[in-house]
Amino acid sequence: MFMIGVPAVKPVVGEVRPASIVAAAGIEPGMEIVGVGDKATGDWESVTYALISHLGDDSMKLKLKAANTSYVVDKTLQLDGWKFDPDKESPIGSLGIVPLGGKVLPVVEAIVPNSASEKAGILVGDRIKRVGEQEVTEWAQFVLEVQQSPEQPLLLVVERAGSELTLTLTPDVKKVRGQLVGFVGLSPQLVPLPDEYRILLQYGPLQALWQGAEKTWSLTTLTFDMIGKLIGGVVSLDNLSGPISIAKGAGSSADYGLVYFLGFLALISVNLGIINLFPLPVLDGGHLVYFLIEAVTGKPVSEKIQEVGFRIGAAILMLLMGIALFNDFARL
Template identity: 45%
Template structure:
């Protein structure tokens, strides 16, 4: 329950910031173009709090924190007095209307640049892209990659950490091959991976190539116990070291998880070391079915890991001007990657099971907030870019759909008929509901 509340609060804060940024873009440009703004709302549904500004705009915080809107005076839906017509949205030029609508996504991109600038000033922990294991009979093994290889380039793009390597690899999904340049001991070599048929399913980017990143080995000491989980209810605490489980002396974390996963709804006797004493506990893993429908025991624990080897973990930290440059470049890369990913989702190169909805976003917000301010700011930047990109899609219910109609009007010299716009809005609403439905189903499947 504590994790749920934390995730929910983090989600509300994150989405509230990003929705405010997006809608403020529309609001600011509308005001600059002398359009009367009737309402500025963050959240939908019943107002929790509202007030009126000096210009008459009503500012509203809604009950449901899943979006927002800027309500402008518009002769297409309002009875506009003659004196107010110069301040009506529909009376502005096409270029002015395009500027007002495009300002929301553009503000999301500007916010991402600012957030990344702050992040790079503070310093970002990063991990070198060292391969920990190569899966047998995989593209990586056939290409001649080995454990402890350090990836330094994906095609011609230099990469210094796993995040950069992953983003670079995403850009090559759908290609027949991808070249990885690795450092191995005192020399460099290039491996060509056969990526025909390589698809990303449920976010498994690297495993599809047969690559497992290096990470320190898990110990038998508990680093985290999920609140109100079977482990918590059974009396386990952070810092406990598991010794014997179900009469089996434990030597590795994998050994323990194997027993737990095969013991759903079964009582197990666990001996742990807690400080100077040994304690015997009775635990009962809950049943957490896999995606294939098989029974899987779940206890709600995570291990403490061994320390990282020297020089594997480092900080990306920059001065003011380099941080600005890095933030702009990074935002551009995220925008490009987001559009490419959407294209690959449409063509089926990336599976629809990679779509995430509000539950996954809430979990991401909670985890990043727990990890520290730098990670939370990075999360905000990524989601802000995604929000801006999604809103630019040419679905009539989104900003991109409005821009599409305005561009047609700019070319034709007259607006698209209301009948065509109405049909487009219905199609767009249906498509958006379908996408959200798939994303929410994926969320529930990951719980």
């Protein structure tokens, strides 16, 4: 992966949500996260892994650097009651951080033929100024109004060639997760993230090998940490995933490119390797326990005891797989 080159983005805070954990800590937009606890962070992925390791803690220290300076400040986040659903939000977003990214402007970039937008007379280049009684300064505001108004006429004010026009837009309707939502068939104008915030993690063979080993060790320690939190009840059993989620994750990562697919395979490989070392008799870890007992006692474990151990191990493994499969089907 590191020889091919891993695209990454500097962990710069784009927005801070009001009344959030990071807002209470005094973190401001434009700050770059250079460390979480005692771990240095150079991109958003490393920030995410570092944040997850602090689940269940009372507090967490972030090291941040203000824009255009080298001065680093420490901010302490109070994590009382901090929890998040990984199926709905990221650990970064749950703290109230919106990463700096490309901007989505309320300007029409493209229109789907025969869509509600085309029927309303919207043209490419129109800037959406108001929808209903809502002033539109961000694209998300327009999307929310449309989604909440399926098949309901909306008065739309657009700016075209320096003049404002009033149009009537009636969103079409579609069902999403059992709910009826509106859609109008147009896409916004995107302003990409400046290159100064993009980085490419690419190294020569020897350095790539070292970086890969460090990354593997980081994933290994994180996995053990999460297993401990799972046993301790800090992390819910609902977070367990099975083959269906793995297949979906593999497909999604492959859509982004070879590097991301390799990264997903590495993550799964590390997890499976660790699980295989669990001291359950049906796994390699169980066989190692039997070998250790034989080395200490000087004689092998009796076949009867091994058979009982295999049955118990198989039952525990099947129970875990059952929970994982149930979670997979619940997410469909």
